[in-house]
Amino acid sequence: MLAYYRGHIILLLQDDILTAExxxxxxxxxLPTKISALPGETADIVVEKAKHLIDKYLRGVLPL
Known part of the structure; x- marks a missing residue:
């Protein structure tokens, strides 16, 4: 699944665990990070986590 947010592509991957790149x-x-779902978390929650991380990068809170 692909999601787009503020000039970024969020790619959700389902393997043993749901992740987002x-x-x-x-x-x-x-971006030098990967988001992983906790047990019971849905794809929507993982996308929201990715968006939060993108917001932090764009504000300069997290270095690239």
Missing amino acids: ITERASGAP
């Missing part, structure tokens, strides 16, 4: 749309550069 974030890529900057303009450059194709991946």
Whole structure:
């Protein structure tokens, strides 16, 4: 599943655990992090976690 948020692509992957990878749309550069679901968390929750992380990067709270 793909989600788009503030110039980024959020790619949800389902393996043993649900994860999300974030890529900057303009450059194709991946953010150096991966979000993982906790037991019982849905895809919607993982996308919200990814959006929160993108917001932090864009505010400069987290370094790239």
